[in-house]
């Protein structure tokens with residue numbers, strides 16, 4: 564199988580030396596309802612893991628929840644809730660949405676607030692090794708000490724700074740040596756939750772969370788690290804910097820897997836613009852299978868627009884209903900339909916950078932062949948097994964529609 568690796572900007576054969584893929588996905592900051600863009604990200608990652616397992620590999624999957632963050636504190640204040648209660652409640656809703664969508668839970672679901680010790684240990688190592696400095700109770704990563712900083716984004720300094728500033732960086736923080744330096748440990752602010760640390764009371768920076776948690780659960784090298792394409796910079800470049808310079812092991816990540824953005828009404832779907840389609844609402848009208856099939860008809864690496872969602876979901880709904888009907892019919896007969904060519908074509912598509920739109924096309928062809936053979940009274944049992952198995956790789960359940 565080949566996958567596009569953001570680090571090399573190239574398609575690369577995906578290999579593992581021990582048959583296991585250690586996979587990490589940046590989880591949600593729980594202050595917001597799950598929208599279609601989130602669903603696309605987590606469904607694509609789920610399909611990738613399911614496909615690797617279908618090919619005979621094992622996966623160990625870790626997902627974090629950033630349950631302490633500027634956004635949560637801001638939102639908690641706005642709605643008059645305790646920050647930790649807001650984070651718990653929103654996480655519960657997010658996980659319910661994922662469960663409804665048949666996105667498998669990770670092997671380790673890790674809360675940032677429960678991993679503070681691992682973060683502090685990593686920060687201490689970075690200080691010892693000269694990649695970080697402390698000022699007035701805060702600790703910063705020193706980008707000038709790191710010649711390789713920004714290897715994933717491959718931008719010049721000015722673009723890095725502009726992008727970081729758009730995404731939560733405080734360039735004017737007087738404690739910083741360089742405006743691009745990022746916070747590892749943030750000194751206590753009035754009214755904010757704090758933890759004790761060697762540098763005084765405070766809370767962790769966002770980027771250090773993922774470095775510390777992935778290292779703790781997967782070791783110094785992650786095979787596949789996933790996340791939305793909007794996390795490439797600064798978040799993932801900061802993760803590389805922290806992880807490689809604290810562990811001394813390179814690479815931190817073997818394959819960077821980034822999922823494209825979903826637009827709606829002309830802009831990236833986002834809380835700040837308010838142009839969102841919520842998973843929970845969509846599931847009131849369409850089945851989880853329909854929603855997943857609709858998402859799988861888009862390649863994970865191409866931005867797309869959900870403006871046609873209504874039509875696309877109607878079509879997907881009709882399609883999964885038909886497939887489920889075909890699987891529910893008795894299929895014995897004299898001549899049998901050989902599903903192997905369809906399975907081969909499905910694999911070829913998936914091996915080609917997880918080309919799910921093409922793979923869906925092959926499933927539709929197999930479904931059509933099954934329909935024809937059923938009419939002719941041929942044996943379709945093997946073909947039904949194949950359709951169920953391959954649809955399962957896409958996370959489709961295709962339950963018997965006659966069972967209520």
Ligand SMILES: [Zn+2]
Nearest residue numbers: 589590773798
């Ligand atoms: Zn992360």
